[in-house]
Amino acid sequence: MAASDELALPSLLEAWRAPTGGKRVLKGSSLRLSAGQGRGQGSKQGGDAVRARLERIVRKAPEVMVKISGRQRGGGHVAAHLEYIGRHGKLDVETGDGERITSVAGLRALAADWEALDDATNRGRARPTSISMVLSMPAGIDPDTVHDAARAFARVELGECFSYAMALHTDTDHPHVHVTVAAEGLNGTRFNPRKADLHAFRESFAHELRARGVECEATPRRARGLVRKSDAPAVRQIALREERRPSARGGEVIRTHRRIRSDAVRLARSDTPDYRVQDDQALRRQRAIRGAYEEAAQLLERSGSADDRALAQSVRSFVGDMPMPLSRSAAMAVEIGRRDRAVVKDEGEGDRRGRASPAVSPPSRAPAPQKGPDRDR
Structure with missing residues (x-):
């Protein structure tokens, strides 16, 4: 048996195990990706896929980042955040249905729609109206590639369940995409990702980047020691x-x-x-x-x-x-x-x-008076 077929070791796969738990109400890419190419922890990984991942890890391939950056409450807060990611009309903000919003008025209208949906379902309960995430890669990656991968990620993970808006930022050393998601889903499901969900998002985003020729990984910290x-x-x-x-x-x-x-x-x-x-x-x-x-x-x-x-x-x-x-x-x-x-x-x-050459290193202060019978000699 070839070594690549034997590498699916229980101890190695345990080291790479994703965090457990989470709601996992978003299952698009789990069904779409083949074994060993996507979130492989939930499906059987072939030896070749394990070997390829091991190579990426030991080469220290760049790790993708997906993190929650904030929660917005109320239409005014959502509008202010959408204006921020759109740089107050200077950047295009793309929605899940492909619309590109280029005006502050359009962003405020979208925020009002999300607030109306949230009010109709939550009946005054204090819950976030939207949740914002940031998807990023280290410096040196083509921003358009990151944007395209983030667009595919959002389409697969959020799809028809949630309304969302996204914008690419290139004003820092590393390109990153802001994705803001309406907390109330179109099918009545709340968007509230947990730690395990965020790791699954990282694996999905990394898959989309690798599909576009970018070597990257999405491993838990313990896999890197x-x-x-x-x-x-x-x-x-x-x-x-x-x-x-x-x-x-x-x-x-x-x-x-x-x-x-x-x-x-x-x-x-x-x-x-x-x-x-x-x-x-x-x-x-x-x-x-x-x-x-x-x-x-x-x-x-x-x-x-x-x-x-x-x-x-x-x-x-x-x-x-x-x-x-x-x-x-x-x-x-x-x-x-x-x-x-x-x-x-x-x-x-x-x-x-000081003992060897007192003239070279003189004491910084006068010596203390001696005690005992030799004091008066």
């Missing part, structure tokens, strides 16, 4: 604001940062540090991930193919580059410990230099 989440956009913005204006302090984010630093200092300087259960779990999780890739590498090495052996070497290099599975407080504790050791080392070297 990552155990720590990145800071939320709001947290990053507050941190940037603090760098610009150090006096602007306060809020839950500041208290969280102080707590993390306090925990880090305690871990770094305690004789018997008390690590959290989550830290031990992260260590065991990454150990299992590393073992899954090592098992795949061993299978590839037993193959008679030079390409398989080269891939095995790439897999081991990929595993070797995985970051340590440390939480923010544990990573900060490591850095504090490193600095403490550097300070102690510098002080020790300074003392030795």
